[in-house]
Amino acid sequence: MATIHDVAREAGVSIATVSRSLNGRSRVSEKTRARVLEVAAALEFHPNRAARGLVTGKLGNVGVLVPDLTNPFFTPILAGIEEVAQSRDMGVFVADTREDVDAEGRLITRLSQQVDGVVLVASRMDEEDLLDLRIKDKAVLVNRVVRGMSAVAIDAYQGMSELVDHLGELGHTRIAYLDGPSRSSLGRSKRLGLADRAKELGIDLIVLGHRQPTFAAGRESAEEVRSLDVTAVVAFDDLIAWGLITRLQELGVEIPQELSIAGFDDAIEEGMVRPALTSVSPQGTSLGIRAMDLLLDRLQRPAAPASVEMLGCIVKKRDSTRSILA
């Protein structure tokens, strides 16, 4: 690999001039700059980011922590983050915590040395532990809010409220909710949005306790749901809804004729499940983009107060929910 010295020698200038030509901060005569750039290109010179980072304190890359890479909820968020990163010529470090809180702490610590900032998606850590990491001015949370830290949140309250509206319009008066992980901070918003609006509309809401946000967990909930005497079921996320649907269908339940089902995330590709799943879409790509924007802001002015953004959801009405009115 060519170093800055090689370029300097070849171009007949000092390394300082090469550095300036490349970074364009300070003035260099157009003529020298042109020659330096030419030589640099010819030598395929790429400044060593580690070395640059040593002196500037900036590495030019960010880290992203997700609880589960395979969960389709995170994919668009990652896409949004990478989109912004690429446009700024920054690298993205992705790490999968596998829903393991301990691993999360370790990974954050580890990642912190190699990146300028981190995006923590759906962090499962305790607020205290998170704060102890002292990363508040180089981190942005997605889908989680902690005092003093920047975050972009999903307005699940609004999303779930609108979902209840939808169900109400369809005539449902008794619906069940399959809750997700107890640590999920989004969980509370979802539950509240559901409960508050249900109350307003005079709809009975039966909340079934915590479970993992997995296809398998959805399947395992089928029996309980069946015994419940509700006409509609809302799941914590699409994976659970999906598992539930397939299992119910195996048990001979007709969806949506006998039971309406809705999920959250809008993470299932068109046609993957039948009937097409009604779902609340949190607009993942936008989440990722906004998170990166906030992070970049924050890295510019670490002293600035933390800002929290709330992004709305859209209810995607599809075939798994249907009217029970005559």
Added chain:
Amino acid sequence: MATIHDVAREAGVSIATVSRSLNGRSRVSEKTRARVLEVAAALEFHPNRAARGLVTGKLGNVGVLVPDLTNPFFTPILAGIEEVAQSRDMGVFVADTREDVDAEGRLITRLSQQVDGVVLVASRMDEEDLLDLRIKDKAVLVNRVVRGMSAVAIDAYQGMSELVDHLGELGHTRIAYLDGPSRSSLGRSKRLGLADRAKELGIDLIVLGHRQPTFAAGRESAEEVRSLDVTAVVAFDDLIAWGLITRLQELGVEIPQELSIAGFDDAIEEGMVRPALTSVSPQGTSLGIRAMDLLLDRLQRPAAPASVEMLGCIVKKRDSTRSILA
């Protein structure tokens, strides 16, 4: 962040002694080492990897390039890689090329500065372009073989051969194959394995041209498959098979009564598709583990000749393939 100097001062020794205590290469008295370690822990000192990398030439992390993070085929491979990396206290940089060949080249170049080596999973680049990158002694290919480069390959030939055996035993004598992307190097092995064994067994094989390895592409193939007068269909991968199944079912075709269907990758979670899909499993986690092993070997002895490993596949017989014999 505490630096090595802080630790040295606090422990009353030189920075060299701190370095030695931490790295354990050279001898330090147990007493001093203990004190240094204690101070380091108290200060939450973590050596700056960039700085260390500058002098040692090793950064302590590897990069992984995958064509599509959302494709479940890559998930276990990634898991295998991360498993080995974690055990060696190395970091993993993941980059998604989105099936874009140009992006792949750029990302490799970019990543190369921040990592000691890279694992290129299912690289789509030209052999020439890949060689031009001059990364052969710091890269390992997965699912792709290029002269002079280390690689761990999937024995798709064997896997597909055994799948034909399975189909033959079930009495099928005329089967279709839905091919994948034309650039896929695995494609040829799959096609050959299928064709050779089919020929040996006197089975007719109808090969349908290239398509993307996506659920949608599978759905779009349904009509063509239906018009084909075959009793079994093998798809390039599970995603295609899955799309095909759902679309065929919508069209009223009974699977596997009217048509047996099999995929490749074994990437679909139990219960996600009905009937459960017969699939050839390439054992992704092992692929990832072996790839990392090879990479680590390579980084130790860059001069060693490139080695290519071939990992066998296992045919997972499930409910989507059935006997047509009486």
Added chain:
DNA sequence: CTGTTAGCGCTTTCAA
């Protein structure tokens, strides 16, 4: 066994 010192490749004052 431990300290001093010379860089790794780069950016950034400070002079010229």
Added chain:
DNA sequence: TTGAAAGCGCTAACAG
């Protein structure tokens, strides 16, 4: 406009 020189945090000879 350009160059010399001082480090960024760390490791690795080389002395002692």
